[in-house]
Amino acid sequence: MCLAIPALVKSIDGYQAEVDIDGVTRRVSIQLTPEVNVGDYVLLHTGYAISVIDEDEARETLELLKELSEAQ
Amino acid sequence: MKYVEEFRNPELAKKLIDRIHRRSTRPARLMEFCGGHTVAIFKHGLRQLLPPNIQMLSGPGCPVCVTSSADLDRAIALSQLPNVIITSFGDMIRVPGSYSSLRQARAEGSDIRIVYSAQDALYIASDNPDKSVIFIGIGFETTAPTVAATILQAEQERINNFYVLSLHKLCPPIMKTLLALGEVRLDGIICPGHVSAIIGSRPYQFIPDNYDIACVVSGFEPLDILLCIDMLVNQIETGRHEVEIAYRRGVKPEGNQPALELMGSVFEVSEADWRGIGVVPTSGLMLKKGYRQFDAGANFDINPGPSHEAKGCICGSILRGVSTPLDCKLFHNSCTPEHPVGPCMVSSEGSCATYYNYGDTDE
Numbered sequence: 412m413c414l415a416i417p418a419l420v421k422s423i424d425g426y427q428a429e430v431d432i433d434g435v436t437r438r439v440s441i442q443l444t445p446e447v448n449v450g451d452y453v454l455l456h457t458g459y460a461i462s463v464i465d466e467d468e469a470r471e472t473l474e475l476l477k478e479l480s481e482a483q
Numbered sequence: 484m485k486y487v488e489e490f491r492n493p494e495l496a497k498k499l500i501d502r503i504h505r506r507s508t509r510p511a512r513l514m515e516f517c518g519g520h521t522v523a524i525f526k527h528g529l530r531q532l533l534p535p536n537i538q539m540l541s542g543p544g545c546p547v548c549v550t551s552s553a554d555l556d557r558a559i560a561l562s563q564l565p566n567v568i569i570t571s572f573g574d575m576i577r578v579p580g581s582y583s584s585l586r587q588a589r590a591e592g593s594d595i596r597i598v599y600s601a602q603d604a605l606y607i608a609s610d611n612p613d614k615s616v617i618f619i620g621i622g623f624e625t626t627a628p629t630v631a632a633t634i635l636q637a638e639q640e641r642i643n644n645f646y647v648l649s650l651h652k653l654c655p656p657i658m659k660t661l662l663a664l665g666e667v668r669l670d671g672i673i674c675p676g677h678v679s680a681i682i683g684s685r686p687y688q689f690i691p692d693n694y695d696i697a698c699v700v701s702g703f704e705p706l707d708i709l710l711c712i713d714m715l716v717n718q719i720e721t722g723r724h725e726v727e728i729a730y731r732r733g734v735k736p737e738g739n740q741p742a743l744e745l746m747g748s749v750f751e752v753s754e755a756d757w758r759g760i761g762v763v764p765t766s767g768l769m770l771k772k773g774y775r776q777f778d779a780g781a782n783f784d785i786n787p788g789p790s791h792e793a794k795g796c797i798c799g800s801i802l803r804g805v806s807t808p809l810d811c812k813l814f815h816n817s818c819t820p821e822h823p824v825g826p827c828m829v830s831s832e833g834s835c836a837t838y839y840n841y842g843d844t845d846e
Contacts, residue, residue: 412546412572412832413519413625413677414703415733417486433485440602442632443742452486454680454733457572457622458600459629461742462680462733464486469732473489476706479713480498 415454415461420447430455486732490704499709504534507716512538512668514804516658517675518545518832519703525841527705533712540667541837543657543757543802544675546621547574547830551756554650555580556787557780558619561648562593564783568611569595570604571619578826581790601633601647608637608645617779620647625677627651627768628742631749634770634777646779649769652755654678655686656766662694667804671697671715673708676730681746683738684726691724702730749774758792758826759799798825801834808835815839 418430418439426442430453441447444460453460515521521541524530530539543549559580562569569585576585576597589595594614598604601618608616620630630647637645654675661667674687679700687698697718701711711729718725728734746768755767770778792799795813800806808814808827818824820836827833 412574412622412830413517413544413675414832415625415677415680419485440629440632443628443739443745445741452484454677456625456677457629458602459632461625461628461677462739465732466484469484469486469489472710472729472731476495476499476710479502479710480495482502 413456415456417452417464418455418460420449420451420453423447423449428460487704490702490706492706496705496709499706499713500532503709503713503716506713506720507534507537509719510536510538511670511716511719512540513671513673513712513715514540514542514667514669515673516542516544516654517673517678518548518830518834519677520544520673520675520701520708521834521837522832523703523705523708525837529705529708537712537716540669540804541801541807541834542804543661543760544623544654545827545830545832546623546626546652547578548798548802548826548833549652549757549759550575550578550621550650550826551758551790552581552792553756553787553790556582556790557785558648559583559585559588560785560787561617561779561783562588562595564785566614567594568607568614568616569593569619570598570607570616571595572621573597574830575619575621577823577829579793579824581788601630602636605633605637605642605645608642609640612644615644615646617646617648620649620651623652623654623675623678624681624746627750628681628746631746634749634774635745637777638774643776646777646782647770648779649750650755651750651768652757653752653766653768655682655689657757657760657763658687658690660760660763660766661803662690662696664803669696670719671699673711673715674698674700674726676700676702676707676733679730679734679738681739681742684728684734684736687726691726695724697724698726700728700730700734702733759802793824796825798827798835801827808838811835
């Protein structure tokens, strides 16, 4: 129910945005994430972007995962 | 980066699992609060890969499952009124109430439509000005802001035949209630990822402070969950109790302020009726006075009659983490996804459906 999937923001028109979800285009609301820019990924939940995915944090988490998996 | 495959790397997962095995020495009971986590853990087979001293319990984080029979009966009663269209997320349609289900009501002639979002329900209202369109508002803090935004849109566009039956529920208050009940001893909690995208990680601080339980907010990919478990194990092994975030790309400690403000402008905190737990003060959301015109509970006269649970169904104690589906005599016998008796077998993220679909039927 609280499922949210990553979607790439392609264009913005007021509180509406066109997003790409793995090749599928859909119009969604960005009213809950007014800070979003074209080119950002958002977490999409029931037609609304609920969070802008932080790319730097994602990279840091992946780095951390690599470090942890290599540490003894 | 597309934020999915990168977090499903099997080699990294294997190394993380090895690391958890090396580092976890104490018995640890971890509860995944969110039904989405239950599904991800089962779907990726993570339970079987964890060391035997780590026990995973499922919590009440499935909005369909925790909707009480009484509230379902209200939704069904609303569907039986003339000139009403009920709109709902899909799983709700199949959940048996005390006497019927929305699916049964639809078969008997009620106009009940499945929608993907509250906004879709608003468009149905706009297209059917001679009908009253009622959206069954279930969901936690993840969903409530989307419904609030839809209500504001209805107000702005002067769509006055749109209503919401607000059955929204709040996570931290029910966590508090479960912990205060003391039925389940926990060492760590996998905190919900997308609820936390809205509320942040700070509202969980009472858990380590008052109950000495480790808390880590997790994402939903296998590496997210393994990182979360590794962080929980780390806290447990070193005697720390803190709130940490393993899902930093989606969750900030302060949450999503615009969403919180929007939710707060339309809803106010109220009591809520939880299946298996009962009425819990300050654990739900009702429409504020200024939005009463959109409140289905205030605008329609219904008398659904006394409610009751299905005989033999133990969804309530499963939702409290006291029992597992394997403790239920109906599970896999008279209760299956095709013929569900209780809501945990209906919802795609219910514990019973997850145990059934992913094969954990004889632990």
